[in-house]
Amino acid sequence: MDLHVESATKSFADRTIFSAIDLAAESGLCYRITGPSGSGKSTLLNCIGLLEELDGGEIFLGDERMTGIPARTVHRLHRDHLGFLFQNFGLVDSWTAEKNVRIATGSHRRRPHRSDTSDAMSRFGISALAEQPTHCLSGGEQQRVALARLMIKEPTLVLADEPTSSLDDDNTAIDAEALRELADRGAVVLFASHDSRLTPLADHELLLPGPSATRDQQLL
Numbered sequence: 001m002d003l004h005v006e007s008a009t010k011s012f013a014d015r016t017i018f019s020a021i022d023l024a025a026e027s028g029l030c031y032r033i034t035g036p037s038g039s040g041k042s043t044l045l046n047c048i049g050l051l052e053e054l055d056g057g058e059i060f061l062g063d064e065r066m067t068g069i070p071a072r073t074v075h076r077l078h079r080d081h082l083g084f085l086f087q088n089f090g091l092v093d094s095w096t097a098e099k100n101v102r103i104a105t106g107s108h109r110r111r112p113h114r115s116d117t118s119d120a121m122s123r124f125g126i127s128a129l130a131e132q133p134t135h136c137l138s139g140g141e142q143q144r145v146a147l148a149r150l151m152i153k154e155p156t157l158v159l160a161d162e163p164t165s166s167l168d169d170d171n172t173a174i175d176a177e178a179l180r181e182l183a184d185r186g187a188v189v190l191f192a193s194h195d196s197r198l199t200p201l202a203d204h205e206l207l208l209p210g211p212s213a214t215r216d217q218q219l220l
């Protein structure tokens with residue numbers, strides 16, 4: 001399913017962070033959101049991920065409107081379509097690595113089975129850590145738990161915010177490979193990152209000009 005963002009606008013108090021942002025993102029491709037610090041990259045990802053609301057504009061995933069929708073629809077979209085890879089990995093600290101992976105609610109097509117969970121954990125080299133609470137894991141290990149969870153969920157739309165900022169080169173390469181694979185399986189992948197190691201992952205870039213710049217955002 002493709003993603004369409006039309007005339008997206010967001011302000012905090014009386015400060016406009018971005019306005020009139022358009023994006024037509026195709027299934028199977030990776031899009032990097034760029035722009036100066038404070039231009040609203042995380043805010044835009046949060047709005048597209050239904051963690052915050054836009055002040056104006058619309059978002060569609062396929063034919064489905066994602067703006068102005070009731071909480072139960074937000075919940076369904078999170079469950080069935082959205083996957084996140086954020087800097088803090090979004091894991092439940094007190095749960096084991098295995099439970100964090102297994103709990104991925106899965107797509108509407110299928111729910112993950114235990115074998116999916118162990119396969120994914122094996123792929124990312126974290127099988128031996130299955131029974132460890134995630135707060136005991138290193139940053140790189142937590143990232144691989146988050147990736148295993150993402151891979152078995154197979155989201156329609158993947159949102160990654162500075163996913164590699166605390167990672168070494170090997171783990172960064174694992175991140176990039178997994179995000180590319182999710183796109184190859186049909187996801188739209190949007191990521192915001194200052195990390196030049198992720199430059200090759202971007203099929204397209206969306207530039208947010210920042211509050212003081214013009215509105216000439218560009219899809220390069």
Ligand SMILES: Nc1ncnc2c1ncn2[C@@H]1O[C@H](COP(=O)(O)OP(=O)(O)OP(=O)(O)O)[C@@H](O)[C@H]1O
Pocket residue numbers: 012017035036037038039040041042043044
């Ligand atoms: N909940 C909030 N309330 C008020 N202002 C906020 C809130 N969230 C973000 N902002 C402000 O919105 C602006 C955009 O923040 P955002 O984190 O989206 O920028 P960014 O482009 O991701 O920045 P960076 O590249 O530094 O991570 C910043 O000036 C930030 O202080």
